[in-house]
Amino acid sequence: MQFCPKCNLRLKKGTCTKCGYSEAAKTETKKSSAEMDKSFTVFEEDEGKETLPTIKKECEKCGNDEAVWWMLQTRSADEPTTQFYRCSKCAHTWRDYS
Known part of the structure; x- marks a missing residue:
């Protein structure tokens, strides 16, 4: 029942x-x-380079000092957002939990 x-x-x-x-x-x-x-895919490897803001941030993989960045709410609403970075040279992507 x-x-x-x-x-x-x-x-x-x-x-x-x-x-x-x-x-x-x-x-x-x-x-x-x-x-x-x-x-669910945020960005493909080549997307976003023209429209996203850039920041001086050293790439962990190639040492380049410029990356594009964006923020997403990846955890519950009472947690801070996650900031993502993508190297403008090698397209390596990493994140920072603020």
Whole structure:
């Protein structure tokens, strides 16, 4: 026997008669969000060099002193953002947890 997680009513054929919750919709939502996570790419190796701001930061790989940078919220909202750097010479990418 299954119950609606919103209304706590018993589901009939996988659907709640009160709020319309459906087990099938829940499965589709999980699948599509899992597919989205796999395809999430911020920048390809060649992208962003023209539009992103540059900073004087030494590359750990080649020693070049210029990189482009961007920030993303990679952890929960109450945590600080993560700053990413990409070397303008060798395209090596690294991050800094601020």
